[in-house]
Amino acid sequence: MIKRIASLLNSDEEAVEFEKRYLVRRPKPRKEELFDRYMSSNKHVIAALKSRSRPMGMEEFDSIFITNDRVKELEKHKKSGRKIIGTFCNMVPLELIYAAGAIPVRLCSGCKDAIKAGEEIFPKDSCNLIKSSIGNIMQDQPYSSLCDAVVIPATCDGKKKMGEILNEYKAVWVMELPQTKDRMLGRKNWLSETHILKRRIERLTKTIINRKNLEKAIRLTHNRHDVVRRFLHIRKEKPWVISGSDSLLVMQASFFDDIEKWTGKAERLCQELEMSKQEKNPIRILVTGSPIIIPNFKIPLTIEHFNAVITADETCAGIQYLYDPVEPDEWNMSEMLKAVSERYLMPSVCPCFIKAEDRIDKLLDMIKLYNVEGVIYHNLRLCLLFDAESAKVRRVLEQKGVPFLYINTDYSKEDTGQLKTRIEAFIEILESRR
């Protein structure tokens, strides 16, 4: 009781605050056609996927990307008083948001048309994902216009500066991420950041996060986690049954969709896949590197155009988004908060941390487990972090004898022809090694 009162009375002196002394905001009119263009790019991607054989359960996931039903649902929720909180990256504790009755929406954007607006206030020579997300928020596009607050963990340079610029459009809450995961100092600081986020969410939604609703939120995400593990088990045993692009679609539907409905849809999909009896033998490929977000599905579509399937991926918008569980030691408040905060920091293999060894461990394990024949390293142009780690990954895979292909690209479609040639050559090499 005393702790509750104290937590409400505590001011946010310790949180990262922006001073609004100099502003750079350029008001822009909202463009309806931008969202329509986004949906039509999604439609192209899904049409390309539909031309191949696809499980029937995937139709339930398509509606989020090609219609604006979910936007209307979120507007209804907002009118009835629930808050919507936007997130970036993998490191925001989602259980706190669910516990307070709010809805999290991940705003990492793959839309090429929003980049132009972002280039007016963000440098041209920078990551396309960040420019696209800024462009979406500047022009008040549907998912980001509904957010009451945006939580950004300060991972790479781009995200750090993005927070300051976006603060003029929306309330931005920045969480300082430690640079290494090994030291107790880093974990303690991240736990304090989680406490600060908890207080901010409580103040925004005017509900207190107590033991009961946090436990309920953790069990909700446990359910989702069970289904994800079941899905991955199917992909391990029968890699031909669902294509990699479809699996990425399934994972990215959870950015926007309601958690219980998503869990139901994914369970039905798993049931259908377990009963499927096809027999094929495509080449198994692992994709790693920068996130591949719809509609930027250039690479998965090109790879699977040939006789290959992406059985696994090590990207933060694919399997790694939902892979790890929250395991509290006991079901009281301090242990649950510790469990939640450590789950979002410790198993993460983002190259924004100083050491690369954990990511290489994970890659080697995935190669053995999913029986992978070749690795494709996808780097978004001008991302220093993924580029710097590619040397080490290439060296280790050479020593282990795993074929490796490095692709440096961005959101534009100019190099599609070149990519096709290179990937085709790579897949032919793999076929001849069989």
Added chain:
Amino acid sequence: MKKMHIAHKRIIVQVLAFLILIFGGFVITTNHLGSDILPFIKPPATGSVKPSYITPRTNYSEVFDTYLPVRTCRYLGSDTRIFRACSIHFFTEVPIYGVPLRDFLPHFFFFVLLAFLFSRLMCGWICPLGAIQDFLNWIRNKVGLSRWRLPKRFYKFFEKFRYIWLAFLFIMAVAIVIPALGLVPLQRDLNILSCNTCPGRTVFPIITGDMPGLWFFGNPLHFAIGLLGISFLTLFSLSFFGKRLWCKMCPNGAILSLFNKGSAITKEKDNLKCTKCGICERVCPMDNPKVLKEKNKKIVNDYNCINCYRCVDKCPEDNCLKVKFFKWTIFWSRYCKNDKKDSKPIE
């Protein structure tokens, strides 16, 4: 929460061991099974060695004439006991009784055999004091209080101090027999120091319905020993908040720790499968970071581990942590669906 495969088995073994070791004497009432292999050790006929105020109120009619390396105490209020006492009591009693080597060595080898085969598995699965501490923790969980985690300085202090204390016990056990040191008149007071300062001496009689007997007054030596006994008892009862705080200090545990690294029971870790999520360190009752931090070697035994295997239970990756006895795998970590409470749809 994950279904705990190992924890269920461990609770059953702990409860059984507790009942047998403490109350078994009421049920199994045959005469002692002395033999040639583990000979019966008689106290000296004169009987002038034992001070009167700490005499246990039983006669020597135990079933198994030997000692276990766990805190199976002689101060139980039952008329018969299953085992005679714990091994520290045996080792410190031997010089005073003047036991010949022929009788001493078999018990010693039996102790070394148990320590090599099982090392600190006895602490985690069989010791009744450990079972009592786990029970206190269970009560704290039901009441809803959160767990104390002491800063690392305390744990490091206890790790070093327990060996100093152990050496002190052995030195005192030998020193009161040597006339040249002049401690022979104090034999009554300084005898079996480990028993007088053990928390089991007050706890076990209470369980079997007897009066605990700690004697403070008489002379300053009694007072000092009693004070030390009270402080260890406080440490033991503080494991209501922490977990297994007494196990960090226990002299029995200190000896068994030396066997932990080379014993027949090992814990193995596959570093490639590990996602470095940190769950194993967070659920450990001894706050041991070794399983998380070891990235090169396969075997992750540690001096402090009490082999409770909560880390293996909670690890979410398949076959990442394994428990092996010689070369057979007994327990292994696996991903399993969460328990029944989770699989219901949330209303």
